[in-house]
Amino acid sequence: MAVADSVLLTEIFFSLQGESSRVGLPTVFVRLTGCPLRCGYCDSAYAFYGGEHKTYDEVLQEVAKHGAKYVCVTGGEPLAQKNCLPLLTRLCDEGYSVSLETSGAMSIAEVDPRVSRIMDLKTPGSGEEAKNLLDNLPLLTTKDELKFVLTSEADYEWAKxxxxxxxxxxxxxxLFSPIWEGLKPDQLADWIVRDKLSVRMQVQLHKILWGEKPGV
Incomplete structure (x- = not known):
């Protein structure tokens, strides 16, 4: 049974950040359970269901064991749990450099301003374009990052x-990112260079190193 100061948690693990401008940094990942979206390329569907309720204190104790500076709260869709917001604040209060990976389908308005919000805009190829909450766009600041996961040239043109x-x-x-084992990274790179876009291309470092599996 859930308690007031708790989140439904899939896993906590220590790895290298595979995406965003923090790529390569040793990071503790706090993966919350549940997501209202069903993107066709999702690589964390195992976090849709199950999980275990953990208090904020229990999460903080587990995070502290790894001795890392950086913490990433991810999912699923972490903001689908209202208790994600106070957890983010607690992590910031403990002195961690905190990032949040969010789908762009939930409001980011109440996220602690100390958190770096890594927000998706879902492309047509994801199957979830209609879930984009465009009211989030004016809330983004220079410490946040906006990510497009691209499945095809049509997605690229839409994102452009x-x-x-x-x-x-x-x-x-x-950030422009090709789907894993789908859109070829060199093809995306060619388009970005051709069109002289002011974007950062990224590939998923953790998958290059360890493949597509949980806990990396």
């Missing part, structure tokens, strides 16, 4: 249009 129409690269760093 969003970049231009919303002037996204003036709000925060923008």
């Amino acid at each position: 249009g969003m970049l231009s129409s919303h002037q996204l690269d003036s709000k925060c760093p923008v």
